[in-house]
Amino acid sequence: MQLHSTQEYPDRSPDAPVVECRDVHKAFGHVSVLKGVDLALRSGTVTALVGENGAGKSTLMKIIAGQEAPSAGEIRVGEKTLRAASVREAREAGIAIVPQELAPIPDMTIYENLFLGRELKGALGLLDRSAMIAEAGRLLREFELVVDPRRPMRELSLAVQQIVEIIKSTSTGCDVLLLDEPTSAISEVEVARLYRIIDRLRERGVAMIYTTHKMEEIRAVADRVVVLRDGNLIEDRPAGEITDDQIVTAMIGRDLDEIFPEIPPPRDEAPRLLVADIEVEGFGTPVSFSVRPGEIVALAGLVGAGRTELIETIMGIRRRRRGSVTVSGRAVRRNDPAAAIGAHMAIVPEDRQVAGLVPRLSILENGILPRLSRFSVGGWKRTALARSRVTDVMNDMRLRSASLDQPVAALSGGNQQKVVLGRWLTDRVDVLLLDEPTRGVDVGARSQIYRIIADLASSGMAIVMASSDLPEVLGLAHRVLVMRRGRIERDISLATTTATAAQEEIFSHAAGFHASPR
Amino acid sequence: MTQLIAAGTDVTVSKRLAIAAKVKNGMIANSMSLAVLCVLVYFSFASPHFATAGNLATILVAAAPFALIACGQTLVILTGGIDLSVGSVIALAAMSGAIVAKANPEALWLGIAVAVAAGLVCGAINGILVAGLNLPAFVATLAMLTTASGLAYVVGGGAPINGIPAGFGAFANTTLFGLELPVWLMFLVLVVFALLMRRTTYGTRVYAVGGNITAARIAGIKVRGVLYSVYAVSGALAGLAGGLLSSRVVTAAPTLGAGYELDAIAAVVIGGASLMGGRGTIWGTLIGLLLIQTLNNGLDLLLVPSYWQSVIKGALIAAAVAVDVFVARRKS
Known part of the structure; x- marks a missing residue:
């Protein structure tokens, strides 16, 4: 477990930024997602990157981690500009990311996951399993995890899997850790443990970005708050110098009352x-x-x-x-x-992709799904009635779509949500x-x-x-x-x-x- | 070429480009229908015996039992499942039907009824295994494939059933308005299922369950019932196909229908269905079926050895799915 990054950049002064984004732009087709973001991270600090969904948080993280290329601008580590969209170079420079959707190999054990791609080998180039198990055990204890490293990943809760992912990133000597909405799927006890781990990494001098849109998390972990809105950096202040209301106003671009x-x-x-x-x-x-x-x-x-x-x-x-x-x-x-x-009764579920909509079906068919019997006689669909009712409701909802026959997958998040809600309103x-x-x-x-x-x-x-x-x-x-x-x-x-x-x-x-x- | 189209005719150029793009998109979207057309044209030129009324009728008669099981298979695949058992279910249904017909010479229709019933029972058991016990469809129907195949031998005591009254052949060999009964039955089943999938709430339920099972459940759809029904339907249609096949030759063998499930699955997949569920149409399945059947027939006429026919069919399935994947990627 060597710390190559610090050896590669020896003349870094303690106050110099560990990593720096300079005028980073990103556009997908005609849609501009990032419009010139400058951000410098110092070691041993936690930066809360906040903003609404679609503000550009995840895109910025992916660019820093080398998963995506910026349309313009650069990521610098010390004196060096990182090659765009090179995960490998970013990793060698000490940047690690813990994505929102973890991707462990569930049927492999914890230690096998921890050492994936850099397995410890003994004589004859054979795997040295006992060394890996011992080292994995040491790392797990260090992060307060009381769990046998020989257990399969599948048996662990999402939160523990996430910590294993953090261990995996930090044990290879990372200086910058990007956490993308790390609390989106874990319970409150586990959130508290995550906070403690973040504190420990801060003491070790790791620079962290933590994306979230929850105020309590910002208050719990952040030294500094950076607000993105529509691809622009709106606020960048120490956490102690910004109020909750100011953060919210910066995020949504106007006062709450409006x-x-x-x-x-x-x-x-x-x-x-x-x-x-x-x-x-x-x-x-x-x-x-x-x-x-x-x-x-x-x-x-x-x-x-x-x-x-x-x-x-x-x-x-x-x-x-x-x-x-x-x-x-x-x-x-x-x-x-x-x-x-x-x-x-009617329900608008939490995750419309998973639970709300059938993406391949049209707006019309998704629109009648919960009320199939109302829109049929003896099992025969009453298409004309369905069309007129769904049209009325979706007009009331001010749905923006080319036609009701469009697959619902083609709509934006807001418009999909209008379909998920509106489809109930065809009846009482x-x-x-x-x-x-x-x-x-x-x-x-x-x-x-x-x-x-x-x-x-x-x-x-x-x-x-x-x-x-x-x-x-x-x-x-x-x-x-x-x-x-x-x-x-x-x-x-x-x-x-x-x-x-x-x-x-x-x-x-x-x-x-x-x-x-x- | 560029000089011929002067600057003043920019509008017509862009119009032409738009039409060209439309034609191109249309060709890609209907690539399988085009493939069927190409195959038809090719065989018409290659063999003088191909494009005759008699031969086309032969193709349709051969296609009929496949059309029945492919319709059932389409429903199953739309829910994200698969039915591997239809080939053996055909054998078991044919054997059961033949025994009953032989024992009841005065009521031969009973033979067909028993065949359908036998298929329905097999399908219902598949449905219970998949929808009730949550077995993966692949495993449940694989088990049924083996079981039904064994039972087909048990029923006949290990031998084919001969000596069925000749009248039993009437079901599959009577000609009506120039076409034989199984062909009419195929048309009927195709139309009924096409309407079922497009015009009834049952069809919408099947698409919803295959497209997003959680969303379907939250919308109040009885997911288990839908899953159960598609396997029952698939089984019953396999039973009907078994009855017709044994009526066609007035005999029944325990090897009847072996491997049919693969042609049915191939037809559904060539027709553009996704094995993950939620995507596919009866119309697409029909096109896939016609492509396979025309190839079988035409290659026979050209005296291509059967093992080469297998090679060609295999390549075709891979090509069809490759085109499909390409089109899907272009859209997104």
């Missing part, structure tokens, strides 16, 4: 949705809450708090062992999405379940989606919205249920609480003891 519509108060009627004593799979505590007509209830919490699981259980997608879901006074049969749809909806309704949606489409959600609420729907986006929670909801470990920790009414107080309360209850900002 993108959230006026929300009328909920109707003073009996609850439309009643959830009583249901358990979220994997957690033992029963959950109960109710939502009135016209009310927007947000589910807040950290990754892994059980928000998605709760919503999917209510909709019958996940198994519900006990408890009841009641819509407008009628109990809904459990474990049966069709029954939930029949009870006028009493309860709308939204899971991260604006993930991967650009700012323009976002305010449109907020407008639609507000309109649906004022028409009398009961809306439950799981969201990791705090501004969205504060700007849209009447009430916030803070979740932690599968249970509701706190029920906050936003009508009677100021935004700042609510925000603090959400943080402290969501994070348990890990809430204190650095």
